[in-house]
Amino acid sequence: xxxxxxxxxGYDLHYIHGTYVMSGGREVAxxxxxxxxxxxxxxxxxxxxxxxxxxxxxxxxxxxxxxxxRAMAPALLGADPRHLGPVNDRLDGALAGHAxxxxxxxxxxxxxxxxxxGCPLTVLLGGRRQDRYPxxxxxxxxxxxxMAAYTAARRAEGIHRFQxxxxxxxxxxxxxxxxxxxxxxxDDVVIADAxxxxxxxxxxxxxxxxxxxxxxxxxxxxxxxxxxxxxxxHTTLPMVLDEVITDVPSLLRAxxxxxxxxxxxxxxxxxxxxxxxxxxDLAESLGLRVTIExxxxxxxxxxxxxxxxxxxxxxxxxxxxxxNDWVKEHLCGYEPRSHAGIGQAPSGPGLGxxxxxxxxxSPLFSAAA
Ligand code: MG
Numbered sequence: 017x018x019x020x021x022x023x024x025x026g027y028d029l030h031y032i033h034g035t036y037v038m039s040g041g042r043e044v045a046x047x048x049x050x051x052x053x054x055x056x057x058x059x060x061x062x063x064x065x066x067x068x069x070x071x072x073x074x075x076x077x078x079x080x081x082x083x084x085x086r087a088m089a090p091a092l093l094g095a096d097p098r099h100l101g102p103v104n105d106r107l108d109g110a111l112a113g114h115a116x117x118x119x120x121x122x123x124x125x126x127x128x129x130x131x132x133x134g135c136p137l138t139v140l141l142g143g144r145r146q147d148r149y150p151x152x153x154x155x156x157x158x159x160x161x162x163m164a165a166y167t168a169a170r171r172a173e174g175i176h177r178f179q180x181x182x183x184x185x186x187x188x189x190x191x192x193x194x195x196x197x198x199x200x201x202x203d204d205v206v207i208a209d210a211x212x213x214x215x216x217x218x219x220x221x222x223x224x225x226x227x228x229x230x231x232x233x234x235x236x237x238x239x240x241x242x243x244x245x246x247x248x249x250h251t252t253l254p255m256v257l258d259e260v261i262t263d264v265p266s267l268l269r270a271x272x273x274x275x276x277x278x279x280x281x282x283x284x285x286x287x288x289x290x291x292x293x294x295x296x297d298l299a300e301s302l303g304l305r306v307t308i309e310x311x312x313x314x315x316x317x318x319x320x321x322x323x324x325x326x327x328x329x330x331x332x333x334x335x336x337x338x339x340n341d342w343v344k345e346h347l348c349g350y351e352p353r354s355h356a357g358i359g360q361a362p363s364g365p366g367l368g369x370x371x372x373x374x375x376x377x378s379p380l381f382s383a384a385a
Contacts, residue, residue, distance in 0.1 A: 021055040039183025039213025048078035062128035064120030065316035084117030089383035097125035115287030122288025130366030137323035152177035160195035174356030183213025186222035209235035223251035278305035305334035315348035326361035
């Protein structure tokens with residue numbers, strides 16, 4: 017089996033609840049998503065998707081993904097997509113870094129591998145450990161009343177895990193968390209995620225305020241690992257790291273420093289399913305929990321997430337997001353689809369979803385052998 021054609025498509029994803037707000041005035045209403053279709057010499061097709069969260073969340077953006085994929089595409093032609101190691105070697109040989117742009121290619125190769133093997137990616141990623149797992153929803157940064165109302169609305173839909181956006185003035189953030197806690201129940205999880213937006217001093221003030229509250233987890237209070245470690249020395253709040261965990265060395269550094277109990281494993285942030293599986297397995301070995309998700313995306317991103325989550329032990333899985341519940345557009349008939357806050361992986365081979373190509377139009381560009 018050889019990759020004979022690489023096609024790249026673009027489409028826009030609109031946030032389902034209006035405007036998504038994070039610390040530092042970062043707002044998202046719609047985002048360009050990039051889809052990769054790999055076609056083999058035998059006519060099989062594999063799909064992958066990457067959707068960076070705007071231009072200032074991580075060092076990643078949609079135009080960057082497209083330019084990087086254009087640069088790497090020729091190196092894929094002739095490669096056997098089932099051999100993920102050599103495929104990743106080719107990508108790294110064509111372009112240093114740019115992990116996020118490699119993610120949809122890696123996922124599309126996994127899709128082809130799964131189809132060739134006749135089994136869902138859940139099996140190839142370690143085997144089915146969970147049929148069903150709880151999902152979380154992020155609560156956009158807003159007034160305490162608005163955030164509590166948003167939480168209550170999602171809770172009525174079956175969601176019991178919430179990641180609320182903070183990272184403003186500490187006393188206002190404290191009010192946000194307290195109001196959201198009042199809108200939730202004893203079994204609900206509430207994660208205060210500053211997205212690195214607090215200055216160190218403000219983060220310590222916020223952590224001191226939040227520390228006595230029940231059921232609160234703190235996520236990525238400041239931009240750097242060193243700052244997050246400094247915050248941690250002042251609080252008993254369980255710590256989730258996200259933006260600073262990008263690869264194996266950064267995870268091992270944070271774990272060795274005692275900097276976290278959990279981290280957010282975004283598939284595109286680490287470069288695709290090959291590396292995400294490695295980080296997931298490391299997390300389990302280190303006694304850490306993972307949230308499995310991606311920066312943003314539609315049905316294809318969600319399918320990849322769903323299989324990695326299904327093959328993760330319940331003990332190690334903190335929570336999961338199905339990004340296709342957060343957006344209006346659906347390339348695969350809104351599959352995989354959550355039910356009342358619970359996610360499941362498709363049972364068909366590969367990603368287990370079928371793309372409606374009519375929704376994508378013509379490729380932005382392609383490369384062929
Ligand atoms: Mg986060």
